[in-house]
Amino acid sequence: MQNTSHSVGLVSSHIMQFDTPLICKSGLVLPSYALVYETYGTLNNDKSNAILVCHALSGHHHVAGFYADDPKNIGWWDTMIGPGKPIDTNKFYVVGVNNLGGCHGSTGPSSIKLDTGKPYGASFPVVTVEDWVESQARLADRLGIVQFAAVLGGSLGGMQAMQWSLSYPDRVRHVLAIATAPHLTAENIAFNDVARNAILTDPDFYGGDFYEHGVVPRRGLRLARMLGHITYLSDDAMADKFGRSLRSGKLAYNYDIEFEIESYLRYQGDKFAAYFDANTYLLMTKALDYFDPARDFNDNIDRAFAVAKANFLVVSFTTDWRFSPERSRSIVSALLHNRRNVSYAEISSAHGHDSFLMQHTHYHNVMRAYLNNIAREFAV
Amino acid sequence: MNQLDLTLLAAARPDFAAIAAWIPEGASVLDLGCGDGNLLRYLKDARKTRGYGVEINDNNIEACIRNGVNVIQNDLESGLLGFENGSFDYVILSQTLQATRHTEPLMQEMLRVGREGIVSFPNFGYWKNRINVLGGHMPVSKDLPYQWYDTPNVHLCTLSDFETFCAHFKMQILGRQVMTGDSTISFLPNLLGSTAVYRFKRVP
Numbered sequence A: 001m002q003n004t005s006h007s008v009g010l011v012s013s014h015i016m017q018f019d020t021p022l023i024c025k026s027g028l029v030l031p032s033y034a035l036v037y038e039t040y041g042t043l044n045n046d047k048s049n050a051i052l053v054c055h056a057l058s059g060h061h062h063v064a065g066f067y068a069d070d071p072k073n074i075g076w077w078d079t080m081i082g083p084g085k086p087i088d089t090n091k092f093y094v095v096g097v098n099n100l101g102g103c104h105g106s107t108g109p110s111s112i113k114l115d116t117g118k119p120y121g122a123s124f125p126v127v128t129v130e131d132w133v134e135s136q137a138r139l140a141d142r143l144g145i146v147q148f149a150a151v152l153g154g155s156l157g158g159m160q161a162m163q164w165s166l167s168y169p170d171r172v173r174h175v176l177a178i179a180t181a182p183h184l185t186a187e188n189i190a191f192n193d194v195a196r197n198a199i200l201t202d203p204d205f206y207g208g209d210f211y212e213h214g215v216v217p218r219r220g221l222r223l224a225r226m227l228g229h230i231t232y233l234s235d236d237a238m239a240d241k242f243g244r245s246l247r248s249g250k251l252a253y254n255y256d257i258e259f260e261i262e263s264y265l266r267y268q269g270d271k272f273a274a275y276f277d278a279n280t281y282l283l284m285t286k287a288l289d290y291f292d293p294a295r296d297f298n299d300n301i302d303r304a305f306a307v308a309k310a311n312f313l314v315v316s317f318t319t320d321w322r323f324s325p326e327r328s329r330s331i332v333s334a335l336l337h338n339r340r341n342v343s344y345a346e347i348s349s350a351h352g353h354d355s356f357l358m359q360h361t362h363y364h365n366v367m368r369a370y371l372n373n374i375a376r377e378f379a380v
Numbered sequence B: 001m002n003q004l005d006l007t008l009l010a011a012a013r014p015d016f017a018a019i020a021a022w023i024p025e026g027a028s029v030l031d032l033g034c035g036d037g038n039l040l041r042y043l044k045d046a047r048k049t050r051g052y053g054v055e056i057n058d059n060n061i062e063a064c065i066r067n068g069v070n071v072i073q074n075d076l077e078s079g080l081l082g083f084e085n086g087s088f089d090y091v092i093l094s095q096t097l098q099a100t101r102h103t104e105p106l107m108q109e110m111l112r113v114g115r116e117g118i119v120s121f122p123n124f125g126y127w128k129n130r131i132n133v134l135g136g137h138m139p140v141s142k143d144l145p146y147q148w149y150d151t152p153n154v155h156l157c158t159l160s161d162f163e164t165f166c167a168h169f170k171m172q173i174l175g176r177q178v179m180t181g182d183s184t185i186s187f188l189p190n191l192l193g194s195t196a197v198y199r200f201k202r203v204p
Helices: A129-143 A156-167 A186-200 A218-232 A235-241 A260-275 A278-290 A293-297 A301-307 A325-337 A352-357 A361-376 B003-012 B014-022 B038-047 B058-066 B103-113 B127-134 B159-168
Strands: A014-018 A033-040 A050-054 A093-097 A148-154 A172-178 A311-317 A342-347 B028-032 B050-055 B070-073 B088-094 B114-122 B171-180 B195-202
Touching: A014 A129, A033 A129, A050 A129, A050 A156, A093 A129, A129 A156, A129 A278, A148 A156, A148 A361, A156 A172, A156 A278, A156 A293, A156 A301, A172 A361, A186 A218, A186 A278, A218 A260, A218 A278, A218 A352, A293 A301, A301 A325, A311 A325, A311 A352, A311 A361, A325 A342, A342 A361, A342 B058, A361 B058, B003 B014, B003 B038, B014 B038, B014 B088, B014 B114, B014 B171, B014 B195, B028 B038, B028 B103, B038 B050, B050 B058, B058 B070, B088 B103, B103 B114, B103 B195, B159 B171, B159 B195
Parallel strands: A050 A093, A050 A148, A148 A172, A172 A311, A311 A342, A342 B070, B028 B050, B028 B088, B050 B070, B088 B114
Antiparallel strands: A014 A033, A033 A093, B114 B195, B171 B195
C-alpha cells in the first residue's frame, strides 16, 4: 500500500481576543485575554468534524505542520496529525490552542498587563484545567463549533479532554484521554514541587517579577526541566539510549559532564530554559496538581464522571510510571460504572511517559481505527 | 453490519447464533477473550446488546475498535478488577475456557460480575478426538487447530467434565446447546458433539 500520509504543510497561527472577563476557579478574574491557535483541515458545513487537541505541560498551539519563516519549527504532534495520519486532516478540522497562562502567544505571566504596562508576573492568576476548558469553549464559540467530534490530549492534555466531558457534556462526542490520570498521585505532586522549588529558590526569580530585573531564573528552570525529563523517560529507555557511556571514554574524577546522560539532560535543560517562561512552568505544574474532578464528590471518581456523555478511548503505556496504566484503568473503571462507551488500550512501549508523543505503529493504529469510526459519524 | 454479514458470521460460527438465542434484546454483555469483537458486533446488531469485550492481544484490540465495539485491554488471568458485582446481564466466555489457566477463579469471576454466564468450548469427548487419542495422537481439527506443542489450550474438557465441574463448584446449568458444525446434537452429545455452549448461574 502506498503511504499517502504527509505533513499538513505550511501553517500559520491566529490570535483571538476575548473581552468578557474570565472568572477563574481561584476566584481571581482575568478581565480580558487573548488565545493563540492554529487550525488544520476544513470545517464541514454542519460543523461536525472539529477536533480539539489539548497540550501538555510544555506544549502549545503549534501542533502540526511548519511555518513559512521557520520551516524547521515542526508541530509537536506532527506524527499524529496530517493528511492520511491517524488524526486525518482530510476528514477532520483540527484546532490547537495555547492555553491561558502559556508563553507561546496566549495571555500569560509574561504578557503585558494593560493597566500597569508591565508583565503580569506573579499577579497572573493560577489557572486550572477547568479554567482552560472554559476559555477553550469560548474559542469554540467564536469558531462556530457547537460540539466537538472529539477532544483529545496526552498527559495534562488528557486531563483537559476529560474535563470537557464534565464541564460541557453536550459539547463533545468523543474524548481520547492518553497517558493521563484522574488526578496526580502524591509522588507526582512531589516531583512537581521539587521542580517548582528549583524555580522559586532561584535568586533570579524575584518572586515571579524577574522580567523587570532583566533576568530569567534560568538555573531553576533548567533543573526543573532536567528533573521532569527523567520522569518522562523509563529506566530501560535511558539505559538503551545512554547506558553508562562516557563522553570522553574515560573517567575524569571531577564534576564536569562525564556520562552521556548528564550531557543529554543538561542540553535539554539549557534548551528549555532558553525559551520557556518560569512562571508558565509553575502554573502548568499547579494545574496538574489541582486537577481532581472527584474532589467535589467526596473523592468518588464514579460520581464525578456521572455527568459525562461522551464516548471514550483511554490509552496508556506500559513503561509510563509518571501516569501509569493503573491510573488509566481507574478512569476506565469510573466510565464502566457509568456505563459509558469506552475502549482501553495499554500500549507496550519502552519510552515511558513520552511514549504518547512517539511514532509507534500499534498506538497509531489504535488511534486511527478509533478516529476513523468517528469520521463515519459525519459526512466529510 | 448488514443482513448478509450477519448471515455469513452466523454460518462461520454456529456458536454465535446459539449464544444470541439465549440473550434477550437490549441485554448488557461482557465478552471475555472477545478476539476481534465479531461476537459482540453480532450481538449488538442481532440483539441490540450493549457491553464490552475484554482482550489481551494488541491486534485484537485494533480489530475490536475497527469493528466499532468497546474493548478493554486486560489479562483475564488477573481477574475482572474494575468490573463491578452484578454489572452485566451476561458474561460470555466464547471458545476461551480451554485456554485459561485459572479456569475456576475466572468462572467464579464471571458469576460475580454477571447475572448469568455463557461458555462455549470444543468438546474433547467428541468421537473424532477420541479416535485420534486411541490412534496414539493428540487431535488436530477445525475446533482444535493446534499441534500439541503450540496450543494455547491448557484446560481441555468433555461435556461430562464440564458438568461435573459446575456441580462441584455450585454452578447451576440453565441451558445447553451441543453442535457439530451447524447441526444441533441431542443424541449422545458427549460423543457426537464437537462444540458445546452452556448457560449457567450460581446455585441460589
